[in-house]
Amino acid sequence: MDIIAAHQQGLIEQLDAEVDALAGRTSDHAQRAVVLHHLYDHSRGAHRWALCESRRSLLIASAISRLRRRLDRWGWTFRERERAQEALDVLAEALGGQSRARTMAAYRCYRLSATAALRGEAEAGLPPELLAALDQCHLARREGRPLDADSCLALSEASERLAEAATDGGQIDAAWAAIETSDLRRSAKRLLGDKALARCEAQGQRKGWERVELALRGDPALPASFRANPAQHFYALQRALTERRRQQWRELCDRESDAVALAA
Numbered sequence: 001m002d003i004i005a006a007h008q009q010g011l012i013e014q015l016d017a018e019v020d021a022l023a024g025r026t027s028d029h030a031q032r033a034v035v036l037h038h039l040y041d042h043s044r045g046a047h048r049w050a051l052c053e054s055r056r057s058l059l060i061a062s063a064i065s066r067l068r069r070r071l072d073r074w075g076w077t078f079r080e081r082e083r084a085q086e087a088l089d090v091l092a093e094a095l096g097g098q099s100r101a102r103t104m105a106a107y108r109c110y111r112l113s114a115t116a117a118l119r120g121e122a123e124a125g126l127p128p129e130l131l132a133a134l135d136q137c138h139l140a141r142r143e144g145r146p147l148d149a150d151s152c153l154a155l156s157e158a159s160e161r162l163a164e165a166a167t168d169g170g171q172i173d174a175a176w177a178a179i180e181t182s183d184l185r186r187s188a189k190r191l192l193g194d195k196a197l198a199r200c201e202a203q204g205q206r207k208g209w210e211r212v213e214l215a216l217r218g219d220p221a222l223p224a225s226f227r228a229n230p231a232q233h234f235y236a237l238q239r240a241l242t243e244r245r246r247q248q249w250r251e252l253c254d255r256e257s258d259a260v261a262l263a264a
Contacts, residue, residue, distance in 0.1 A: 007117075008117060008118065008120070008121070011115070011117055011118055012118065012121060015108065015111055015112070015115075015118070016108070017245060018238070018241070018242070019104050019107050019108045019111075020104065021241040021242075021244070021245060022035045022103075022107060022237070022238070022241060023035070023100045023103045023104045023107070024100065025096070025100075026092075026093055026096025026097050026099075026100055027092070027096055028096075028100075029057040029058060029060055029061035029096070029099060030057070030058065030061060030221055030222055030223075031237070032054075032057045032099055032100065032103045033054040033055070033057040033058050033216070033219075033221075033222060034054075034222065034223075034226055034230070034233060034234055034237060035103060035107060035234065035237075036050045036051070036053045036054035036057065036103060036106065036107075037050070037051065037054045037213075037216065037217075037230055037234075038230070038231070038234040039106065039107065039110050040054065040213065041230055041231060041234075042110075042141070042231075043110075043137050043138075043141055043147075044140070044141050044144075044146065044147075045146070045209060045210075045213075046137045046140060046141070046146070046147035046151070046152055046155065047110070047137060047155060047159075048152055048155075048156050048201075048204060048209055049106070049155065049156040049159040049160060050106060050110075050159070051200070051204070051209065051212060051213055051216070052156075052200035052201055052204065053102060053103070053106065053163070054216060055200045055212065055216050056099070056197050056200065057099055057103075058216070058219055058221055058222075059196070059197060060095050060096075060099060060192065060197070061221060062221065063188075063191035063192045063196070064088070064091075064092045064095075064192075066191060067088055067184060067187060067188060067191065067192075068088065070184070070187060071084060071085060071088065071184075076183075080182075080183055083181060083182045083183075084182040084183055084184045086178070087175075087178040087179045087181065087182040087184060088179070088182075088184060088188070090174070090175045090178045090179075091175040091176070091178065091179050091188065091192070093175075094171045094172050094174070094175035095172070095175070095192065097167075097168070097171065098167045098168070098171070098172055101163075101166045101167045101168070102163040102166060102167060104166070105162050105163055105165075105166035106159055106162070106163060109122075109126055109130060109134065109159075109162060110134065112125070112126065113126065113131055113134035113135065113138065114134075114138050126162075127158065127161070127162065129154070129158045130155075130158035130159065130161075130162055132154075133151065133154045133155040133158045133159075134155065136151045136154075136155070137151070137155055156201075200212065217230060
């Protein structure tokens with residue numbers, strides 16, 4: 001491997017580690033909402049899919065919390081409660097894993113397409129229609145002009161195809177099958193069914209994307225520092241996660257039996 005190839009491989013590994021950290025754990029819906037909003041913000045409002053997905057993350061978190069509260073309030077037999085609790089745990093994990101995979105795919109593609117040094121990786125690994133849409137998005141951003149409506153739509157459609165390809169549909173189907181056996185099935189479908197999670201696009205068309213973003217920025221589920229300055233909050237999160245990875249790497253090195261000998 002030559003120096004240039006080694007440098008590119010290092011950049012890819014660094015990006016993959018960053019993507020993994022930013023996507024968080026399956027339960028970190030608010031963190032993913034921040035990351036996805038950053039794509040919308042950085043693209044000057046062109047990446048509408050990312051805004052919808054950010055709102056979707058918060059919707060999932062809110063719905064799971066509401067269902068857990070219902071478990072606490074309703075009158076259940078022990079067996080009914082146990083079955084419903086197990087089914088809800090499975091659904092929460094599956095939806096969290098799906099959200100994580102969708103976020104990782106979107107963020108990685110956005111960064112790959114925007115980084116000149118990784119152009120070859122982007123051309124080799126991204127669907128052509130998605131790369132073309134992202135190229136138009138980045139060009140408009142650099143020129144300081146809005147992206148036209150048709151290009152925004154093309155970016156959204158290509159992003160959704162990528163997100164669907166990145167997720168395990170079988171895990172989601174199994175989770176919903178478990179919910180069907182519990183008394184939470186009606187409430188879960190109303191709060192977390194496909195229709196409930198697909199409302200953002202229609203609301204954006206009806207109310208305007210600026211209002212959708214304003215509502216998201218005011219969501220109390222997100223930190224006050226995000227509501228005050230979303231970009232600053234994202235970059236602080238990015239730095240904190242990078243420092244955590246460095247600290248973990250140092251601790252791992254210190255645990256190696258020959259660490260002292262190597263240092264000497």
